[in-house]
Amino acid sequence: MYGRKVKLRFFFIFLAIVTLALSIFLILKSLEENVVYFKSPSEIKIDAEMDKKKIRVGGMVKKNSIKIESQDVKFVITDFKNEINVVYSGAVPNLFQEGKGVVAEGYLKDRNFFLATKILAKHDENYMPPEVKEALEGK
Amino acid sequence: MPSIIGFYSLTFGLIISFLIIFFSIQNFKNSDSLDKKIVTFTFLQFLFVFISFIGLILSFVNSDFSNETVFNHSHTTKPLFYKISGTWGNHEGSLLLWLLVLTLFIFIFLIKSNAQPKKYRILTLLFQQVIIIGFFIFLLKTSNPFNYILPIPEEGLGLNPILQDPALAIHPPILYLGYVGSSIIFSSALAATSTNYLSKEWAKHIKIWVLISWIFLSLGILLGSIWAYYELGWGGFWFWDPVENVSLMPWLALITLLHCVIVMEKRLILTSWAVILSIATFSLSMCGTFLVRSGILNSVHTFANDPERGLFILIFLFSLIFLSLFIFFFFHKTDNKNLNSLNLFSKETSIIVNNWFMMYFLSVVLIGTIYPIFLDVISSEKISVGPPFYHKLIIPFLIPFLIAMTLGLKFKWIKSEIEDKKNLIIFFLISVLISILIVRNFDTNFLIYSVLISSAFFLFFVTVRDFFVKKFSSFSQNISHFGFSLLILSILFNNFLTNETIINLKVGQTHVAEKFIIKFEDVNQSSQKNYESVVGKFSVKNNDGKTDILYPELRIYNQPNIVTSEAYIKTNFFLDKFMTMNYVQNEEYFNIRYQTKPLMLWIWISVILISLGGLTSLLKKKYES
Numbered sequence: 216m217y218g219r220k221v222k223l224r225f226f227f228i229f230l231a232i233v234t235l236a237l238s239i240f241l242i243l244k245s246l247e248e249n250v251v252y253f254k255s256p257s258e259i260k261i262d263a264e265m266d267k268k269k270i271r272v273g274g275m276v277k278k279n280s281i282k283i284e285s286q287d288v289k290f291v292i293t294d295f296k297n298e299i300n301v302v303y304s305g306a307v308p309n310l311f312q313e314g315k316g317v318v319a320e321g322y323l324k325d326r327n328f329f330l331a332t333k334i335l336a337k338h339d340e341n342y343m344p345p346e347v348k349e350a351l352e353g354k
Numbered sequence: 355m356p357s358i359i360g361f362y363s364l365t366f367g368l369i370i371s372f373l374i375i376f377f378s379i380q381n382f383k384n385s386d387s388l389d390k391k392i393v394t395f396t397f398l399q400f401l402f403v404f405i406s407f408i409g410l411i412l413s414f415v416n417s418d419f420s421n422e423t424v425f426n427h428s429h430t431t432k433p434l435f436y437k438i439s440g441t442w443g444n445h446e447g448s449l450l451l452w453l454l455v456l457t458l459f460i461f462i463f464l465i466k467s468n469a470q471p472k473k474y475r476i477l478t479l480l481f482q483q484v485i486i487i488g489f490f491i492f493l494l495k496t497s498n499p500f501n502y503i504l505p506i507p508e509e510g511l512g513l514n515p516i517l518q519d520p521a522l523a524i525h526p527p528i529l530y531l532g533y534v535g536s537s538i539i540f541s542s543a544l545a546a547t548s549t550n551y552l553s554k555e556w557a558k559h560i561k562i563w564v565l566i567s568w569i570f571l572s573l574g575i576l577l578g579s580i581w582a583y584y585e586l587g588w589g590g591f592w593f594w595d596p597v598e599n600v601s602l603m604p605w606l607a608l609i610t611l612l613h614c615v616i617v618m619e620k621r622l623i624l625t626s627w628a629v630i631l632s633i634a635t636f637s638l639s640m641c642g643t644f645l646v647r648s649g650i651l652n653s654v655h656t657f658a659n660d661p662e663r664g665l666f667i668l669i670f671l672f673s674l675i676f677l678s679l680f681i682f683f684f685f686h687k688t689d690n691k692n693l694n695s696l697n698l699f700s701k702e703t704s705i706i707v708n709n710w711f712m713m714y715f716l717s718v719v720l721i722g723t724i725y726p727i728f729l730d731v732i733s734s735e736k737i738s739v740g741p742p743f744y745h746k747l748i749i750p751f752l753i754p755f756l757i758a759m760t761l762g763l764k765f766k767w768i769k770s771e772i773e774d775k776k777n778l779i780i781f782f783l784i785s786v787l788i789s790i791l792i793v794r795n796f797d798t799n800f801l802i803y804s805v806l807i808s809s810a811f812f813l814f815f816v817t818v819r820d821f822f823v824k825k826f827s828s829f830s831q832n833i834s835h836f837g838f839s840l841l842i843l844s845i846l847f848n849n850f851l852t853n854e855t856i857i858n859l860k861v862g863q864t865h866v867a868e869k870f871i872i873k874f875e876d877v878n879q880s881s882q883k884n885y886e887s888v889v890g891k892f893s894v895k896n897n898d899g900k901t902d903i904l905y906p907e908l909r910i911y912n913q914p915n916i917v918t919s920e921a922y923i924k925t926n927f928f929l930d931k932f933m934t935m936n937y938v939q940n941e942e943y944f945n946i947r948y949q950t951k952p953l954m955l956w957i958w959i960s961v962i963l964i965s966l967g968g969l970t971s972l973l974k975k976k977y978e979s
Contacts, residue, residue: 223696238714242721242747249743250726253736271738283943285858285865305856306587307936307945309908309917 251320256297265323272299272329273318281313292317292329303331357421360409361500364450367402367457368490370395371483378483382476392479393464399486400457407454410499411441419510422501423447429512429913431884439523440513445663446499448526452643453489455527455534460486463538463563470551470559477545478538484677485537488670496663512913515885519585525577529601532571533639536604536632538563539611543632544678548685552625557618560632562975564615565968567635568608572965575601580958584921587934589854589949591957594741599723600642603716607635610712613705620767621702626686627709633678640671645723697770704762711755718747750802752842756809760816763835777819785811796850807846813839830974834967841960844953851952858943865946871895872948886910890935890944906935906946930954 253271254262272292280291287304290313301319311317311334321331374395381389410423414437419425427444428437442451460482467475493499516522539560546556578601579591592598611631614624644667696703722739729735764773772778789807793800817836824832857865859874876891888908895901907920917937924931929952936945 234710234714238717242718245743245746246721246725246739249746250737250739253738271736281938283858283938285863285943288858288938288945306589306934306947307938309587309919309936311936311938 253318255294256292256299257294259299259323259326260297265326267322269320269322269332271318271320271335272301272331273316274298276311276313276315276317278313290317292319299329300327301329301331303334305331305333308334356409356412356416357418357500357502360406360413361498363402363406363409364490364494364500367399367406367453368487368494370399370402371487371490374399375480375483378476378480382473386472388464388472388475392476393461396457396461396464396479400454400461403450403454403457407441407450410447410450411438414438414441417510419508420503420506421499422503423499425503425507425510427513428510429884430509431913432513432518433883435520435523436513436518439517442526443513443517443523446493446497448530449489449493449497450499451527452530452534453486453493455530456482456486456489456537459534459538460541463542467559470555471549473549474542474545474551474556477548478541481541481544482537485541485674488674492663492666492670496666509913512884512911514914515909515911515916515918516585519581521577521581522585525574525581528570528577529574532567532569532574532608533604533642535563535567535570536608536635536639539567539632540636540674540678543629544681547629547681550685550687552629552686554619554622557615557622557628561612561615561619562972564608564612565972568605568612569965569968569972571601571605571608572961572968575605576958576961576965583954584923585918587919587921587936587947589921589932589934589947589951591954594722594739594744596723596726597646599719600638600645603719603723604635604638604642606712606716606719607631607638610709610716611635614709617702617705623696623702624706626682629682629686633675633682637671637675637678640667640674644668644671645727697768699765699770699772701762701765701767704758704765707758708755708762711751711758714751715748718744749806753802753806753809756806756813756839756842759835759838760809760813763816763820763831778816781815781819782808782812785809785815798850803846807843810839810842810846814843830967830969830971832967833970834964837960837963837967840956840963844956844960848951848953848957853950855946855948857946857948858938859946860942860944869897872946874944874946877944882909884912886912888937892933892946892948894931894948902931904931904933904948906933908935908937925955927955928952 251269251271253273256272256274259272274292274294277291277293277298280289282289287302288307289300289302291298292301293299301321303319303321318335319329319331320333320335321329324330374392377389377392377395381392410421412418413421413424414428415434417424417428417430417437419428423444423446427447428440432440441447460479463482464475464479467478542556542560542563546552546560575598578598582588582593582598583591611628614628614631617624618628644664722743726737726739729737761772761778764778765771766773786804786808788811789804793804793807796803813835817832817839820828820832821836853869855865855867855872857872859865859872861874861877863874865872871894873893873895874890875893878889878891880887880889886909888910889905890907892904892906893901894904902924904922904924906922909918909920910916911918919934919936921932921934923933929950932947932949932951934947936947938945
């Protein structure tokens, strides 16, 4: 009834749709599992439930808050309303300074305590991540 | 003075665009051969943009701070080399460079395409002029590199120091050659569709441009990656950062297009697919420019946060995509008469299968890059998508991808036949055996990685054997695929065997780790031309008794006031020893990162081998014709 050509065409289109659906499903599913949300210290205080997943916290490094030991760096991230204590062991970027913007990635221990696994590098002294800027302006 | 010449020269260039369009339309209807005038005008246009570009370079060299671009991005104490590279180290200058390459490429296209039909050549030129005019207007209206400042400032603001680096000085021009090369492919595909010239001849002719763009894009990405490795001090070569992704996407589209065009050249199938890919490649290049230049993505590439610029590129991009889709759906005649002779076990089938995989990888990267922006716009929720996302979605699919690639090399065109089966089976068994022995020692997901490494070794052995058996008959194809297997293997082993220690040390302190002892010996400070240098001296005593002395450096630039860290890397054939040092405010401690990374050199070498395959294919074509 149908020629070989039509069958082949049909097969191709069918295959294309199946692959497309499958890959979109896969991508969206792992997107859900692997995104990292950005929060300001105030948002962490307000949030009803505490995130067990990896998050990013951004704000300013509070003045005179950096304490350094041989393994860890301790500091406080503030958005001038609320603040959060951070403990970090790892490489510190060049522009990590008191009174400058910072974004730390890691896990919340409780509402006042954040265990950072990474501090994100920035590229220039005047630059402030838009997330931080917004967090400081209080949206 | 050079600024004034530069500006007027640019304006003339725009006027010539209209002249070219006028003559082209006239020529399109009237005569049988291409009007010499058109070629002359195309050359003139290139010349004017070139003069304008030289004008900007001279302004930078002379530190002419009456020019706003120079004032914002240069400084008198900067070394000459970085004054020149500063020309394209900013938004305005880099767009001028983009325009320069656009006009150069269309000129080369015209003089090299004599054998092609006249109508097709003129239409390509016309589509290309639409893009060129778009960029002229964009440049003159929103980002004029020749703006005046009065009163004239005494001193410039300086170039971001992390851009003051040899690899990064040539990274933009090389990358642009790749990006802009895709514009020729775009225009040509549209012209071929409108004139119904999608033929084996077209495939053969456009393949050269695909190869050229792809080689430059590969090298451009390689340079950026090497730079990130030693300058940013993150201790890696790829971070799935959005700015990296936007260069990877056109690369994936180009390599897919290359394979598609090769099939088309042999079988004249997949013509629609080739046109779609050509459109996609250029759209992705433009999309990359938009994301990087509009300030949506934050990186060293974002020079200015000007919404007007972003909006312009976005509108321009959408008009081009709309135009191309219109042409595609109205002019394109589907012609699949050859499709019914497609055999399951033939070279073309395996290429088509891998085309699909490549499209899958492309969509993973695209969604991972776009989704956070999309979410921010609709819900103002801030998220980021990290490496785990990409690794999880890409690594498992590399397995069938590698196997199809290996078998594809051994399949024949059209017929369902495979070359030396016996050897393939032997190689496959050897690969499986080797990988099981290797992966057993690693603490990872045994099943996935042993299968992945087996398939990479499979490709590796098959291509190595082909160097001896086939000698030079399919050298370029072989060397690229060999390079790819080497790349996968190097990346995997690099990942498994990298060892990292991060520690805070004061001068004189020692850190005892499992396999080595780090001693912070000394710090030396010295003044350089435009920065203060702080060099640390570290001795790393390894368990085997050998001691390495490493000198990581911190540079404190005076204008602008920025600290950068220069990684100290001891490279040999099998292992990189990598150390960076960072100063932590108000404390005597320095933050030290020490990594041993095996096979780093091989990652760079394999990318060069992959591009070399493209280059030899290009030279072979030249030799044949």
